[in-house]
Amino acid sequence: MSRTGNCFDPAANPGGMFTVTESIARILAQIAKPTQVEMVALSQAHNRVLAQDEVSSFNVPQHTNSAMDGYAICAEHLSSQESYTLTVVGQVFAGGAFNGTLAPDEAVEIMTGAALPAGADSIVIREAVERDVNQIAFSDAVKIGQHVRQKGEDIKAGSVALSAGCLIRPQEQGLLASLGKQQVGVFKQLSVAIFSTGDEVVAQGQPLPENCIYDTNRFTLTGLLQRMGCHVVDLGIIEDSQASMERVLSSAATQADMVISSGGVSMGKADYIKQALEAVGDIAFWRVAMRPGRPLAFGAVGDTPFFGLPGNPVAVMVTFLQFVQPTLRKMMGQLDWQPHKMSAIAQETIKSREGRIDYSRGVYRINDQGELVVRTTGAQGSGILTSMIQANCLIEIKEQYSEVEAGDRVLIQPFSDLL
Incomplete structure (x- = not known):
């Protein structure tokens, strides 16, 4: 200390x-x-703080791939017309690859996550085509690159995937797992x-x-x-x-x-x-x-x-x-941590006292107009433990106010951090 x-x-x-x-x-x-710093298994890293930058040694995703089930095509070479007919020359699943290069009048049936065949630049989703044996027909315009995940679009090889000082939540555990990490360095x-x-x-x-x-x-x-x-x-x-x-x-x-x-x-x-x-x-x-x-x-x-x-x-x-x-x-070891706070509209008059911050127990919600509104839980005595059970936030009334009126904006601190 x-x-x-x-x-x-x-x-x-x-x-x-x-x-x-x-x-x-x-x-x-x-x-x-x-x-x-200590090394812990990734499965035990939840709620710990990363002690060092984690750098990816490869692109994520490793290959340009399909984001949808459908057909890989070359949209760049589609002529301008009302409908298109292409020949299906193969099929590729996630984890597999199509051998060869796609011609402008060809398509390959492709599953989500499968690598894009050479010569293809776009995906037409399965629901948008009519298939007859080895022919597909569709009329929707195709934007080059649609439904395609580009190589390295999530994380590029050599870049920092997670920075030291970040709290490892389930989503960070998933990202670290996608990098092949079995152990991570965390603060004690x-x-x-x-x-x-x-x-x-x-x-x-x-x-x-x-x-x-x-x-x-x-x-x-x-x-x-x-x-x-x-x-x-x-x-x-x-x-x-x-x-x-x-x-x-x-x-x-x-x-x-x-x-x-x-x-x-x-x-x-x-x-x-x-x-x-x-x-x-x-x-x-x-x-x-x-x-x-x-x-x-x-x-x-x-x-x-x-x-x-x-x-x-x-x-x-x-x-x-x-x-x-x-x-x-x-x-x-968390860097620059601040509590989450949001602005909400008071639904009632809330009394306070000038010269101090009042933390009233509150209940916030989205009203029918799509606005974030908040009300108190009622009596605010510091021994009323049930008020914390009923509440989902603290209403923060600043030192300069003796009260806020219904319709005024107030800061709220949601319990999502801990409670």
Whole structure:
């Protein structure tokens, strides 16, 4: 973890609040790009980040070939007339080849993916012709090159097929497979240690005392981290004592590339994260101009980054999406990653507060006019976990607005990245 700037200096913004943009920038400035590379089987490369450019040693496709089932012809030499009759002189399947050169008055029956015969430049689809034994007739005009895939039109030999820093999704796995790759070099998989805090937090399987809650945040964080391809080290629920916090933080930092806690960052009398981090590492305790999720702790134990997220379930997810996700993506080696955002039309008045970004849970869709519209899920309390289940996006209302009205345009952040 790089140490630049004054991210951990409590005097950097005394008594004030950081914007979301400032907070992300300050966090990312502390994070070094990865250097550890390992070779993995292509089948195991999903959700990993490519560590080196992958260059194709051959053209894709290797040969000019047919994109449709039909007949290969030489359109260049067709005379201008209302209908055409050609003699079928052969047949070629994908993986095979036609021996010889096609004459202007000849055609070869061809299947999708088969190499184009010498002398041919176009394909007439099967449905457009009438065949009688070894003769075909058609009347449609033929454009030179129609239904033909050119040699190297996808990837040229010697060109970069995939650049270092790209996330390997199923489509990248397919492309790498088309290049004959069995193994690929990827950046080291990240391990992330997580734990919950609070004497009121109870593990599943135990009786639920009055005024206590079952732990939800570790399971939410586990799902988010696994979706990102991280290995999760689950440290359970930690009691509210500074000694316990110090012990767990020190141990977690040796087991993982990042440590995340939930709860204990609201500066209450029983919130010991700040004191524990000051004792075993560095801490920046911030108030971020956002809702939900204003309290945020960020620091390090040795070279291991630490995030202290709020305790409310929705605030945990929102702060993870805004701060933890971009940090992990940089640590994974993804280059210039940004969350997906789109403009949508608000279907209702949405209240906010000037001076902070509001992240409302929303449902977006395409209306009958083909417009992208969005509405909220209703009540927006940071403990209303069902609102995240009903939602498919966050509605981002900027600091300068106290509300948006129905018909106004707003930014939305779809859950497609992770949720």
